Amino acid sequence: MLSLLRRLWRVPRWRWSVLLVLLLGGCSAVALQQLDARFGTPSPHNREVSHDSFAGRQWESEVKPVIETRCVVCHGCYDAPCQLKMSSAAGIDRGMNPAPVYDGTRLLAANLTRMFEDADTTEKWRNMNFSPVLNERVDSPEANLEGSTLFRALSQKRKVPLPVTDEGLLPEDRFDLSLNRSQVCAPVERYDDFAEDHPDWGMPYALPQISDEEHRTLVNWLAQGSLMTGPIPLPKSLAPRLQKVEAFLNGDSLKQRLMTRYIYEHLFLTHLYFPGINGPDGRPIFFKLVRSSTPPGEPLQRISTRRPYDAPYTAYPGDARLTMPHDDAGRPRVYYRLWQERATILAKNHLPYSLSEARLERWKALFLTPQYAVDDLPDYDLKTASNPFLTFEAIPAESRYRFMLDEAQNTIMGFIKGPVCRGQVAVDVINDHFWVGFTDPDLFSRPEVERTLAREGKNLSLPAAQSSNALPISSWIKFEGKQTAYLEAKQALMTKAYADGNLRLDTRVMWDGSGWADGPGGEHNPNAALTIYRHFDNAAVMKGLVGSTPKTAWIIDYPMLERIHYLLVAGFDVYGNLGHQLITRLYMDFLRMEGESNFLALLPAGERQAVHDSWYRDVGSGLEGLLFKKPPQFDAPSGIVWTPEELSSPEQARLGLMTRMHQRLAPELEQGRSLSNVKNTFVRHELEALSAVRGFAASLMPEVTIIALDGGDGGSPQLFSVLRNSAHANITSLFDEAANRRPQEDSLDVLRGVAGDYPNAFWHLTPERLDGLAERVAALEDEDDYRALMADVGIRRTDPRFWEFSDSVLRANYADRPVESGLLDYNRLQNR
Template sequence: MAIMSRRISLVFIILLLTGCAVYATQKMDQMYGLPSLENREQAVTADEQAFFNGEVKPILDRRCVSCHACYDSPCQLKLTSKAGIERGLSKDLVYDGTRLLASSPTRLYMDGHSLEEWRQKGFNPVLNERAQSPSGNLNGSVLFRALTLKREQGGETQDVLGDEYDFSLSREQQCPSIEEYSEFEKTHPHWGMPYGLPALTTDEHKTITRWLVNGGMIPSAAPLSNELTEQVSVWEARFNRDDLKHRLVSRYIYEHIYLYSLYLDDSDARFRMVRSKTPPGEPVKIIATRRPYDDPQVARVYYRLIPELETKVQKNHIPLSLTEARYAKWMSYLYTPEYKVDSLPSYDYEVATNPFKAFGVIPSYGRYRFLLEHAQNTIMAFIKGPVCRGQVAVNVINEQFWVYFMNPDVDYRNQMSIFLNGQAQHLDMPAELSSNALPISSWISYSEKQKDYLSAKARLIEKATEKGLSVDTSLIWDGDHVNQNAALTVFRHFDNATVVKGLVGETPKTAWVIDYPLLERIHYLLVAGFDVYGNVGHQLVTRLYMDFLRMEGEMNFLLFLPKDERNRLRQYWYRQANQTIKDYIFDDFINVDVPTNISYGTGSHKLELMEKLKKRLKPVLNRRFELTNLALNTDAITSLHKLALVRGNGVRFLPEVSVVLITDELGKPKDVMSVIHNRAHFNISSLLDEEDSLAPEEDTVTIVKGVLGDYPNVFMKVSQNDIVKWSEKITTMEAKRDYVELLNQYGVRRTSSEFWQVSDTIAELNEQARPIESGILDYNRLENR
């Protein structure tokens, strides 16, 4: 009876809300006319263009884009460009870890090219689409109503916001249309925009109001200059030559850099490579497929460069400069070698999802060299691509680890192409199952394939050592003495991650050595082959397969240690792991039974190895993040170094990423640093119960100059004279309340009246330090403590 009563109540509520929405729609229709896209089809005057670009856009960028950009934008509302603003919002989720069937993609500029298409896909406007009048333009705009609702709340009277706010990433989204907004204002009076952050200033609000009252006109992007147009033509001609060899090479390049922001020489303009139905010289007609290797359904694919029209956001910005020198290297690696292309690979899934089948004719040495040239980007794409959102995507990696690469010039390189072509069937990846996969049966199948491959690889290395291959530091790529991509550090921040050049921080627990097959599979598994719109099975099997790749990278590193040390370290890295995982890791068939040729002089073999590798890579180590680069005195630097050596204790209570603004004695900005909380684990092998594998007594922090991480959890502001005291306060924290006291003294909470001032200052310092790599930070993970 109680169940029936609840069902009746639910039906009543639905009918009530539906009735309210119908009534609200009728009322708005009577007051402002019927909605029509034609109401917004007005020419933008020169004054309106200057006003938007000079005054409105900077406010949207600084105050709105921090939450409304990329796939994880609430309600899919992207305020990064004209197309995103006019498209509006949707109630459908992009990230949904429960859906049983893949959903239809809704990628801006890809899956819809007109407002009519987006309205048909269920997107509702945030700008007025009824008759244009001052009152209609304001009352008919969700954007204006949301900003006004925030101002009506008044300033916050408490440091920590109450339960009326929900800051969890998985919170239920409301996404009200303009017809539903009056009811939304009653049920969620605290949910004005910016959500859970200080309101716009009076001047900022007046500027946005002035823009909206006049119709919220947004100018189209300015046409490319003649110089840029000519450069685009040059590059498009290169990528679209007619011979089969060039077409194969262009396909390989595209499938690896399609997410990158491409810079042409010294210009600030950004471009993206797309597949088009039309050749250079004609308007681009994008081929919109789920994955970059899906069947284009055309006889000939053309690779075109289109301008990036969205505001630069750091969390998905992967910059790469297209220069003459880079192109010459690409051709020397991929095109110049002697090989013949009789036909192009098909787009059938069993071929297209496996780069060792699709591109097997291109010598593996050249493919590896191509990837190494921008190895940070190759790894970064798995972090900044669509897979980056969510714990299930990145809980497959440790909190901090160093990455090295196998030397492409090792003696057995001439055998690698033959070996990989023979092993291609064992290197299939989950993407071949499309976006709807069944995880358990898939895991078993790929586990066996991976084991067969590793067993064959072990035999290859053993035979190579019998013929004189020496297992020593010469097997590690040294960046050819100039390339800083040779040494990378990866940080995981619970549900997102960062990769930077250099060996950053104290010596980590684990490290990877990546060879060509591993690097290629990381890309095709987590970037090219990952579908953010896929079902739960696809997402889980992708994560499970990444376990294999992590273990393989770790095993490659262990190869350089004494044989008896390898198992001891494996046991330590996988403490308390499931027995099935241990059985896989310690299987004799996948372990390489060759001794190391490195002479060790201490009992700390891992530390000694890392020091040897650091010495080998010294000419190419990026030192941008070192503490000694901070504008601080010796005592302050020393205190930070001491803090970085702490294990457990007070660092356990810090959030994932703290960005600290350092000021001088007068309170003026002087520098910025980041504190990264590295949460220790007994093992990284559990998909669902990560909490049980945490080892907080072993937690550490990495402290660096500058902004590291794209999703800050908290801002702090510390005078240069207080750095020592601030460091000691963190070290001596014993409970969560001590962290609250730290924030009371140094924190710039989301409720602080100076939040936006500090935010703007950090953004300016970040851009000054990294003009190409930097972008707007994401505030969806700001804590409320």
Template sequence: MKKILISAIVLIILSGCAYLGSAHYDNVFGAEQTQERIVPHTTGAGADFLQNVKPVLDTRCVVCHGCYDAPCQLKLSSPEGIDRGLSKDLVYDGTRLLATTPSRLLFDATDTKQWREKNFTPVLNERAQTEEANLAGSVLFNSLVLKQSHELPANEVLDDEFDFSLSRSQTCATMGEFDRLADEQPHAGMPYGLPGVSREEFNHLQNWLKDGGKMSHLKPPSQFDLNKIKGWEAFLNQDSLKYQLSARYIYEHWFLAHIYFTPENPKSFFKLVRSSTPPGEEIKLINTRRPYDDPKVSRVYYRFMQERSTILSKTHLPLELNEAKLLRLYEQFIAPDYTVTKMPSYKAQSASNPFKTFEVIPINSKYQFMLDEAELIIMGFIKGPVCRGQIALNVINDHFWVAFADPDKVATPAVGEMLVQHEDALELPAAEESNALPISSWVKYSVREKKYLQAKVELANDMFKGGEHLTTDLLWKGDGHNKNAALTIFRHFDSATVVKGFIGQEPKTTWILDYALFERIHYLLVAGFDVYGNIGHQLVTRLYMDFLRLEGEQNFLSLLPEAKRNQIKKQWYRNSPPDLSKFFKNNREFSQPSGIEYKTDNPQHELYTLMKETLAPVLSERYDYTKVPEPLSAINNMSAEAVNLLPQISFVLVKQADNSHKGYTIIHHNAHYNISSLLNENGQRAYDEDTATIVPGFIGDYPAAIWYLNNDQQVNAFAEQLPMMQIEADYRALKSKFGIRRTHPQFWQYSDILHSVAKEYRGIEHGMFDYNRLENR
């Protein structure tokens, strides 16, 4: 009789007609109890998971459920994430008054039972482990069935039943709540707002779930990788205090990196982590909110842990370590003549201030270390947890270039002495830890920033007296080979991208970073930022970044004619709030003339030309917009009226005669009168100044639109009609012709093509794109 009842339940669920509450599941299948699901990759179940199940999860599920911003914190990119399940708590919450408890995989709980104690609920069946129960009691399986039972209308714009906003409410239904979810939201099945998986894919997932959802980690590292790790861990964990301090500095800048040792098609990536155990023993992670928080152990060891999660484009920061890099670190940190007599404190007020913590390390060593991997360091605040959402990003312009001051000119003993004298003024908001009062904190840091800027200006007026060195000679030239010397940052409203090279049309502004500025950006937005912090911590971080942006822009302005600097700055900050104008007015101005002889009334254009000439040997041409062929290149000259209709990032796939594809990215640059208004971005938008850039390859991690052009005729039609758009109806008509809407019946086939082509373009930088910002138009 019981078997007949179970079969009936499964039949009902598979038909998508009805659902049962948790009490019924408890009565039929028993109480929930965590299961041991991890099996070796050499077993049949482990091999099946890696070969048949994981590819489906990666390409159909992880594209929305991959990291901090995954709906319901459901991270399907690793066995630990799948087993952990769902949470109704928000990671990104701009309203919380007190910091919340972190929920980082591998760090904040060591097994599934601990996650249950933190109110995470399962998506796999944790009741009786029978085939019927494993299907009937799985939220994941029921979500798939719900989608199969309620398919989307083909290739249409979805109605208001669907909410794709980042701030949308989340149900995060448990198995006991699933019946109500299905009744109230029949189209809430997974993948949400996208076509269902294919029958073959569904069968793989069904069979896997039916058999208990056994999972395996990726294959263990190769012997080659293990040998490399042994050498690197020996270097980073020597007993000398000089080595220990150097290792701490290196770790605090590389802790987000995906490290690899095999440049050709690496099979494994690794994270540099802090462990309480030395090399040769099992890693025991030190769990702290920030990389410099008190480890509460007598000795920290720096270890390499294999990255277990699927590589996602939005969090992928690849870093190659080899013998040359090891020698470089030795030359930067160990060979210089300085002495470490004791290790610095881990107390928040001092540990959050790198100028205090690492005061003894020569400034040139620290600065050159950061410059060597400048894109990686800046990528940290773009691909780290801080940069999710418009409030976190409205502190930067949509498109600007970044260059760096030459270490030989600005990382001098005089500058180092000035930093030591004013290290208290360089204190960062992370000194408040994860709870802060925004107004009082902002006033305090504003006063300190002014004090530091006064000291900096006084020294700069002396160092560059009469315009000496105030030419493009001031710029770091990448040691003649390092393409990190010139970068471009794109903001895409609520996400951002950094790439090597001066990409696109000449931007409104540019930053020139020196050591102190570069270091503070890292400790503000990467090492010191807590995504679980309260609203005060997040707001003060955002407000402090205003100071750093202004400082980087001021460094650039110093190369322009003295008489033009304020005029250009006023153009950048039209309609700026009174407090910003007062901040400008009260600061002592840099008063030395530029050393460049300008010949036209457009000195900023001249300077951009000179910068490109100076850095030509190290300028990356990977995303050179001038290399986009006609007729697509016409998109670079679209009117603002047409550009206004474009989403932030559009990927274009062009099919070639040999069935291969070329890929392009159309980037929409939102123009602003100024970017100093925290809560009134729309009021500062200069819509009639918006521009677009199309580049070869793929820039960005969150495509909003995907276009597929089958042949030259479609390319010509698309390139001709896109600039002619005037109203939303024009855009939707083009989308019907050339776009791959989220409701396209073959959406997943085109998604696979997109990822395949992107892998060809990006190589080691490739990761799965995120579809949480895919438009519904």
């Protein structure tokens, strides 16, 4: 007994405090004045410690992994509840704000609240209406716990565990899982009232509580003051690589400066990395290309503006044009620097881009070797800066196009994974599954093409020229006229090229991937063919022609690809008003129809209209008929020699063209997603049968289901994705997509690996349990059937095994795609 008392006496005092608060359940009724009276008035703390300190090692090895895998999966992006972004130490310290970033009804653009950009201290975030989730009063164990919203939320979950119905579901009257649900962002001073009103809403919200060990880890960390580290120290081997890249990007000639502005405006969202140089976790160390007022070699002073092409001096208060660095000609001098990523990598906004040894040589060959003159640098006036055809007119169009094609998946992922994170405005303009090819970049090396682009530059202007506040109807009328004028000029150019024999309407018009590839394959590039899977408010982009043959395909040319980027990436403002978001959506309709028209032009002339009409069934003759009228068609005959069967119907012609598209791009097709790579014949057969399910039964499936297939050997599971392709009569509806749904035409595709960043459901299976699964899915008739299936094979969000299962999926995904993968988002997990 004496020995026990001695050991207890040596326990640090703060641990007694932790134990006491845990025993009490953390439910002290503490009013604001009581907190102030006991622990003083709040003010932000400095919580950063070095990586080699005891607290730093504890944060990195024990605390941070728990926060990432249990918190960041819901609190990681613009749509993090209460803007609480826990994907970085700075985000946790910043805290929460009740104002939603996603608001499709606001009349005026909102103030910016981007991490690492719009405030650089916790004090500034407090002035922007962010309240802390960590204690900011006196630093003591009692205060650190009682004054922490995060501790209160964790303790509330243990006091009131997740309620589960007899069916294994959450009670629908006690939880709202809709994306636009009302959020209650209670600071610590009002947390008791929140807990009384919503006793079931402890954290993690609508998911099982974390383990006892994980809870103790977080509570101990909170009690000790919530100390965290900054960015990881960079390996010495990176220094010369960083210096080389920054030196290349900051050359003094006008040609170099124009090149780097172009590169920056296309890669500002990208996660750049150096192959072969990894961090302590074995994964690449990622950087972002940013603008700085200081040159390489000096501390980086980041310039943050609403858009990447805004004038750099607008990032500073007052007339900063007087204090910005300038060159000898009086032009603002901007430097381009590599800024180390501070946040956890999330799959939903991860755009990896290799800075290999060959990359700089490629950029040099594209932008510096060609002979062209840059007599002056373009300014930052919004009307011209938002239009790349005016700003970068001096750079050859072929060079610009090849730059984007080199990493076309990354280019397209910009509007899928860019600033949107909740992308219904961006993605309800596209079909659920379609293939993408690109026109041959050699076509844009011709002088007549350059002249046409220069002449049509103003007609290629984009909605962002009106900033983040726009009037949608008048804007649409203006841009519709510009688009029509441009298409007429394009038609005239194509007609002349066709007559001169410089344009052939066959599959050779498509880029075959030749030109440059950074890695195995040499001169052939797998970015030549892409597949897009769209879901209700998010999407995925994959290399190759993936899945079953889709209904539609796009052929994208340079002006279209450039406008997609400046419309939905560089020019899109997630904080913009209703008008800005609506006109962006309407303009994207122009681009979708243009890409479809490029594809239709390769069909037999007599079948083009019928195929187009099959994509736009039931479009009314009123407003929608006006908004989505068929664009002008190039009416020259196709150069493809068609078989009698292909000419027998519009559907056969469409399928024939898609088969020929597949044959044209076959050498470049990425096969990693294909079930043909599954070695187990039985598993492959059963998954292929599941992928063949069509009709109403398919419509009862979630949009994204991840299957973890255990081999029974204790190793990592094999991961597969079941994607539901939602059929539509047309995709012209701006606000009532459900009216155009055709569930009886839905289909499924099963792909290898994780093919969606927002899973709706998890299945946990063994190979034996695949037997008969496809037949069971095909027999689904109603919601009760689906719930019975989930009860048998699913890991619901209420399942006590949920977190253990989640960890196994995460590990397998990292092993499968070490560069491309990131944390998944659990905000779309269904309660079914």
